[in-house]
Amino acid sequence: MSSETPVAVPQPEHLKVTDPGQPAQAPDATAxxxxxxxxxxxxxxxxxxxxxxPGSMFCEACGTPLTAPTQAxxxxxxxxxxxxxxxxxxxxxxxxxxxxxxxxxxxxxxxxDHFESSPSATVGGVCDRGVLHAxxxxxxxxxxxxxxxxLVVCDGxxxxxxxxxxxxxxxxxxxxxxxxxxxxxxQEVTSEGSARRSDWGILHQDAxxxxxxxxxxxxxxxxxxxxSCTYVAAVADGQRVVVGSVGDSRAYWLPDxxxxxxxxxxxxxxxxxxxxxxxxSQVESSPNAHAITRWLGPDAPEVKPRLDTLTVTSPGxxxxxxxxxxxxCPGPDELSELVRSSAASLGEGATATAIAGALVDWxxxxxxxxxxxxxxxxxxx
Numbered sequence: 001m002s003s004e005t006p007v008a009v010p011q012p013e014h015l016k017v018t019d020p021g022q023p024a025q026a027p028d029a030t031a032x033x034x035x036x037x038x039x040x041x042x043x044x045x046x047x048x049x050x051x052x053x054p055g056s057m058f059c060e061a062c063g064t065p066l067t068a069p070t071q072a073x074x075x076x077x078x079x080x081x082x083x084x085x086x087x088x089x090x091x092x093x094x095x096x097x098x099x100x101x102x103x104x105x106x107x108x109x110x111x112x113d114h115f116e117s118s119p120s121a122t123v124g125g126v127c128d129r130g131v132l133h134a135x136x137x138x139x140x141x142x143x144x145x146x147x148x149x150x151l152v153v154c155d156g157x158x159x160x161x162x163x164x165x166x167x168x169x170x171x172x173x174x175x176x177x178x179x180x181x182x183x184x185x186x187q188e189v190t191s192e193g194s195a196r197r198s199d200w201g202i203l204h205q206d207a208x209x210x211x212x213x214x215x216x217x218x219x220x221x222x223x224x225x226x227x228s229c230t231y232v233a234a235v236a237d238g239q240r241v242v243v244g245s246v247g248d249s250r251a252y253w254l255p256d257x258x259x260x261x262x263x264x265x266x267x268x269x270x271x272x273x274x275x276x277x278x279x280x281s282q283v284e285s286s287p288n289a290h291a292i293t294r295w296l297g298p299d300a301p302e303v304k305p306r307l308d309t310l311t312v313t314s315p316g317x318x319x320x321x322x323x324x325x326x327x328x329c330p331g332p333d334e335l336s337e338l339v340r341s342s343a344a345s346l347g348e349g350a351t352a353t354a355i356a357g358a359l360v361d362w363x364x365x366x367x368x369x370x371x372x373x374x375x376x377x378x379x380x381x
Contacts, residue, residue, distance in 0.1 A: 228297025
């Protein structure tokens with residue numbers, strides 16, 4: 001037997017025996033954690049209470065999971081911006097989700113069904129669907145170009161398809177043509193002598209031709225479809241007013257004092273009968289009274305607008321309108337009174353657009369059987 005010298009082995013601090021009669025024990029884990037921050041306390045089992053080593057997944061006594069399973073965070077819903085509040089085109093109020101205005105109670109209308117144009121306080125217009133029609137086939141275009149006031153109104157023929165697109169295209173094309181012909185514009189023509197000035201008669205013919213071309217360009221589903229519309233346009237160049245018309249949309253001069261004047265002659269069956277000597281009272285009661293004899297569109301006869309001129313010598317209103325207004329108030333004196341009363345009800349300083357809107361409201365109150373357009377320009381002041 002070999003003899004070896006015993007070597008004293010140092011014990012870790014936590015296993016040192018303080019009492020030689022007691023076995024070595026590990027100190028309490030909680031106490032160790034308090035003295036050593038790196039030592040984690042045992043984890044009690046939520047089911048049986050047995051202690052388990054930190055980091056254990058399951059209890060060694062009963063097998064209960066010691067950590068709750070990690071749940072995937074629910075996917076976040078994409079935050080989409082709320083749809084913009086749709087304004088009522090009649091009064092500017094808020095259209096509710098049910099499709100009616102919270103302010104005036106009117107059913108929601110699209111911008112095509114009712115729109116306004118206000119190039120200045122003294123020039124403006126309103127175009128409205130009316131009460132009974134499903135869509136607005138009227139259109140208007142208004143502008144002031146280098147001091148010249150330009151007004152265009154077109155009324156789509158309801159029995160023809162795509163007439164709402166036709167009337168809008170015609171107005172846009174005609175206004176552009178007239179704007180190009182304003183003094184200093186691209187389409188100035190040479191008149192008598194060497195002086196260059198805008199000959200509004202020639203330019204009205206060009207505007208009507210381009211309006212007709214715009215109607216012909218409206219896409220249709222079948223070649224037999226023929227969108228069409230009436231046409232009236234006016235140019236106010238200083239004291240001179242020149243009007244061109246095709247169909248039965250009208251222009252009126254309504255002076256503040258004196259007698260109103262109707263500036264256009266209808267291209268209609270009723271007008272032709274009257275010119276042949278048939279009494280107007282007999283013609284107006286006929287179901288064919290409002291049948292137009294000239295229009296813009298694929299199957300239209302020669303597109304040559306009737307021309308009428310006026311020299312303004314006193315303050316008043318130049319009015320262009322569709323038959324949705326003048327059917328209820330055809331006489332120039334009646335329209336003069338209607339415009340004056342509408343302006344008075346709105347108060348001093350009422351704009352042309354506000355007065356035109358009052359005319360449209362009045363026509364709707366009479367039944368609104370047709371689309372309604374009223375365009376006004378204050379002249380002579």
